[in-house]
Amino acid sequence: MPISFLLVPYGVGVFLWLIFSLLIMGHLIKYGSNHATKITLLVTYLAGAACIFFVTFYFASSITWNDALFSFQIL
Amino acid sequence: MMHLLPGERIVLRLERHPIVLVSNAAIFIFLLVAPIGFFALFPDLLQLATSTNAGFALFVLCGSLFYLFIWLFIGHVFLDFFLDVWIVTNRRIINIEQKALFSRTIAEHELSRIQDVSASIKGIIPSLFNYGSVIVQTAGEHENFEFTQVEHPQEAVAIISQLLEEVR
Secondary structure (H helix, E strand, C coil): HHHHHHHHHHHHHHHHHEEEEEEEEHHHHHHHCCCHHHHHHHHHHHHHHHHHHHHHHHCCCCCCCHHHHHHHCCC | CCCCCCCEEEEEEECCCCCCHHHHHHHHHHHHHHHHHHHHHCCCHHHHHHHHHHHHHHHHHHHHHHHHHHHHHHHHHHHHHHEEEEECCCCEEEEEEECCCCCCEEEEEEEEHEEEEEECCCCCHHHHHEEEEEEECCCCCCEEEEEEECCHHHHHHHHHHHHHHCCC
């Protein structure tokens, strides 16, 4: 299925990204000593990721998956 | 987190100079801008890649993953920078170094075991921004400490030397 063809690798990529992000944030929370800097870094990191997801879904929302399916069937 | 011994107080806390982030930032800025620049230079390729709905979907999802991972690497570089700390107390020197995501070294030396402390500033940029290395030589078979890319290394050496005189 074309939808899964596109979404499965994306999902795997996002899953890996999420695991490593959790590790980074975990390290930051566990070992960071300056609370203000720690919170600023965490908020900045999450806000940056949220921006990337927002832009992705903004563009992805214009994709009609039936058309994508049709394009792949042509390919 | 570190625990102080009874009667111990933190005299100096050394962190890496923020300017060292600039060299890493340059790489990431290049990586962030490179795809935009590439498709600005070759708009036909962009049009070709996004001409079909499938191509557009693939383009959006690949772009999303690319920027997510760049953001992850930026986060990792900040973490490495933020978690490298050298703490000097009135009894010991503690070296906390985050070498990689799964590699963290914590070492400490009693001030009484330290033989010599020196500062080293090498290069134009370190001289301009006053950052460099503080090298701590210890007695016996203990390995030496080197605090790299720390702010005001000469002031740090002066403070540590004063502490060493107090201990002796």
